[in-house]
Amino acid sequence: xxxxxxxxxxxxxxxxxxxxxxxxxxxxxxxxxxxxxxxxxxxxxxxxxxxxxxxxxxxxxxxxxxxxxxxxxxxxxxxxxxxxxxxxxxxxxxxxxxxxxxxxxxxxxxxxxxxxxxxxxxxxxxxxxxxxxxxxxxxxxxxxxxxxxxxxxxxxxxxxxxxxxxxxxxxxxxxxxxxxxxxxxxxxxxxxxxxxxxxxxxxxxxxxxxxxxxxxxxxxxxxxxxxxxxxxxxxxxxxxxxxxxxxxxxxxxxxxxxxxxxxxxxxxxxxxxxxxxxxxxxxxxxxxxxxxxxxxxxxxxxxxxxxxxxxxxxxxxxxxxxxxxxxxxxxxxxxxxxxxxxxxxxxxxxxxxxxxxxxxxxxxxxxxxxxxxxxxxxxxxxxxxxxxxxxxxxxxxxxxxxxxxxxxxxxxxxxxxxxxxxxxxxxxxxxxxxxxxxxxxxxxxxxxxxxxxxxxxxxxxxxxxxxxxxxxxxxxxxxxxxxxxxxxxxxxxx
Amino acid sequence: xxxxxxxxxxxxxxxxxxxxxxxxxxxxxxxxxxxxxxxxxxxxxxxxxxxxxxxxxxxxxxxxxxxxxxxxxxxxxxxxxxxxxxxxxxxxxxxxxxxxxxxxxxxxxxxxxxxxxxxxxxxxxxxxxxxxxxxxxxx
Numbered sequence: 001x002x003x004x005x006x007x008x009x010x011x012x013x014x015x016x017x018x019x020x021x022x023x024x025x026x027x028x029x030x031x032x033x034x035x036x037x038x039x040x041x042x043x044x045x046x047x048x049x050x051x052x053x054x055x056x057x058x059x060x061x062x063x064x065x066x067x068x069x070x071x072x073x074x075x076x077x078x079x080x081x082x083x084x085x086x087x088x089x090x091x092x093x094x095x096x097x098x099x100x101x102x103x104x105x106x107x108x109x110x111x112x113x114x115x116x117x118x119x120x121x122x123x124x125x126x127x128x129x130x131x132x133x134x135x136x137x138x139x140x141x142x143x144x145x146x147x148x149x150x151x152x153x154x155x156x157x158x159x160x161x162x163x164x165x166x167x168x169x170x171x172x173x174x175x176x177x178x179x180x181x182x183x184x185x186x187x188x189x190x191x192x193x194x195x196x197x198x199x200x201x202x203x204x205x206x207x208x209x210x211x212x213x214x215x216x217x218x219x220x221x222x223x224x225x226x227x228x229x230x231x232x233x234x235x236x237x238x239x240x241x242x243x244x245x246x247x248x249x250x251x252x253x254x255x256x257x258x259x260x261x262x263x264x265x266x267x268x269x270x271x272x273x274x275x276x277x278x279x280x281x282x283x284x285x286x287x288x289x290x291x292x293x294x295x296x297x298x299x300x301x302x303x304x305x306x307x308x309x310x311x312x313x314x315x316x317x318x319x320x321x322x323x324x325x326x327x328x329x330x331x332x333x334x335x336x337x338x339x340x341x342x343x344x345x346x347x348x349x350x351x352x353x354x355x356x357x358x359x360x361x362x363x364x365x366x367x368x369x370x371x372x373x374x375x376x377x378x379x380x381x382x383x384x385x386x387x388x389x390x391x392x393x394x395x396x397x398x399x400x401x402x403x404x405x406x407x408x409x410x411x412x413x414x415x416x417x418x419x420x421x422x423x424x425x426x427x428x429x430x431x432x433x434x435x436x437x438x439x440x441x442x443x444x445x446x447x448x449x450x451x452x453x454x455x456x457x458x459x460x461x462x463x464x465x466x467x468x469x470x471x472x473x474x475x476x477x478x479x480x481x482x483x484x485x486x487x488x489x490x491x492x493x494x
Numbered sequence: 495x496x497x498x499x500x501x502x503x504x505x506x507x508x509x510x511x512x513x514x515x516x517x518x519x520x521x522x523x524x525x526x527x528x529x530x531x532x533x534x535x536x537x538x539x540x541x542x543x544x545x546x547x548x549x550x551x552x553x554x555x556x557x558x559x560x561x562x563x564x565x566x567x568x569x570x571x572x573x574x575x576x577x578x579x580x581x582x583x584x585x586x587x588x589x590x591x592x593x594x595x596x597x598x599x600x601x602x603x604x605x606x607x608x609x610x611x612x613x614x615x616x617x618x619x620x621x622x623x624x625x626x627x628x629x630x631x632x633x
Contacts (some may be wrong), residue, residue, distance in 0.1 A: 262551040265583035266507060269612035272515035276616065282516045305613070 012231035030100045032143055036107055037082050044074040047118065060222040062175050063121050070117035077110045102223070104143045108152050112136060114157035122175050125164045125196045133160060137204050141211030160200045168193050259314050267410045268351055272301045278311050310442035313373055314425070314449060328363045329371050331403060338375045339394070342383045349388045356395045364403055364476045370450045375405065377443040378470050382409035385435060415464040422460075423448045431464065447472075499627040502526045502543035504534035504561070505581075506552040514547065517616035518525055531561040540567065544627045547619070548606070550582040558582070559604070564607045577626040579619070579626065580604065583612040
């Protein structure tokens with residue numbers, strides 16, 4: 001009876017059912033059962049109104065009391081299903097899942113019985129509302145398994161046949177319908193009876209066959225989609241857990257790096273201060289030889305301090321999120337500060353420092369300390385490996401969505417086979433070692449890590465003995481995306 | 495020669511305390527030393543130094559930070575406004591904004607007047623002190 005209302009279905013999953021535990025079609029079924037119960041109240045109102053209006057308008061000789069009694073069956077069993085549904089919901093999802101299939105079958109069966117009774121009391125097979133058996137088959141095909149849907153088709157056909165044959169043979173009384181086919185002799189002709197039975201039987205079975213074929217395929221697709229969705233959700237959960245663990249690890253590494261910095265640097269700093277107090281003569285006069293030896297010791301201490309600093313910077317830049325001071329950075333200002341730091345050593349060796357900056361150079365979203373390290377390392381390297389009286393050229397240029405930093409020197413250059421290796425940890429080319437012992441071999445590793453943490457690129461152009469030119473390209477909005485793939489810290493870095 | 499500032503040095507490393515004392519006394523300053531934050535606060539309240547040299551990482555953790563904020567919230571204005579030179583070896587690895595140049599739009603940075611990385615160059619330290627306490631160190 002409910003198909004008088006053809007309103008769109010509620011979306012599946014509108015129930016408070018834990019969908020992730022159920023198949024997609026199971027969720028659909030649970031949602032539809034409640035929908036059927038709601039719709040049945042409307043159907044009851046429609047049927048009752050139709051009966052009362054027909055009686056008032058046409059007043060045909062129908063058994064009104066029995067007709068209304070048949071209509072009253074609808075709210076009675078609907079109330080029973082409503083209570084059953086509520087109880088199943090309270091009992092939990094597992095119970096609801098089991099009950100939903102039974103409830104769906106029982107509801108459709110009751111609807112078919114009620115429809116059979118209403119048709120019998122209002123004209124039998126002459127009554128055009130007999131077609132309502134067909135759409136019940138569509139509902140059964142959508143909601144139930146194929147086997148159950150064919151079972152419902154058999155029930156529908158059985159009820160129709162019982163009414164038709166019962167009225168034909170006189171076991172059941174026949175009432176003339178005011179809205180029926182009114183075909184004279186329909187229920188008295190055996191051919192007409194057979195034709196009606198054939199029409200109804202073939203209609204319900206073909207409908208179920210077609211509808212279940214389509215429903216099965218749709219259900220299969222829905223189950224596939226459901227399985228995929230659950231898979232994606234599970235992966236997302238796993239990713240979230242992994243991300244949380246990574247964040248914790250990152251936090252622990254950050255604290256670890258800070259502690260290592262303190263634990264390594266503090267005693268080195270104390271040693272340096274102690275040595276300095278002696279070389280400064282604060283404990284009395286010392287010979288030049290002692291002063292020279294202690295100065296060498298201080299030089300080694302400073303080398304160790306540089307190494308610790310470089311390792312920590314490398315660790316921080318490889319752990320991109322440790323570069324936590326993402327802000328708008330004016331490269332011009334950074335360049336000025338870095339050039340200021342190297343000016344004294346450049347002047348001492350008569351190395352010319354030349355800068356060229358685009359007038360409209362944009363600021364970049366970056367880690368300030370990282371950028372200071374990047375420029376500081378490139379420029380101090382350029383000065384360090386320049387020949388006395390040489391030249392270092394620095395250029396900052398803006399491009400579409402990026403900036404380009406170029407640092408070129410006229411120094412000792414990097415041999416072709418070394419050009420990849422110089423970006424590795426602790427690697428120093430032979431000619432660099434021969435040129436100066438000062439250096440940890442981490443400077444360009446740090447530069448590369450910082451460039452990568454900002455989503456940029458670095459190029460090197462050089463020939464041995466003919467200087468080196470580094471070109472770094474950085475995006476202006478480097479800190480916006482989830483930066484840099486997480487990279488562990490290699491080697492002995494914390 | 496400049497000199498005669500009353501300097502309180504707070505550091506848990508006795509070698510650092512001893513050498514800093516030597517460096518500063520050789521430059522004519524009066525030096526008080528405290529091996530921890532509690533003793534440092536006590537001396538700050540009672541001895542009223544002209545300037546404080548403060549280590550950040552002390553025995554347990556970053557007590558120097560907490561010490562500095564406590565000093566800045568102190569009821570006594572003389573204590574609250576004492577110039578502080580932070581000396582640390584963790585500048586490089588901490589996300590804390592040490593000075594105004596590092597401050598973000600919130601302007602939230604450590605309320606110290608100067609920062610030095612360890613190991614400290616005695617001449618640089620003396621220059622900072624003289625810049626912060628000009629009236630006592632002038633001439």
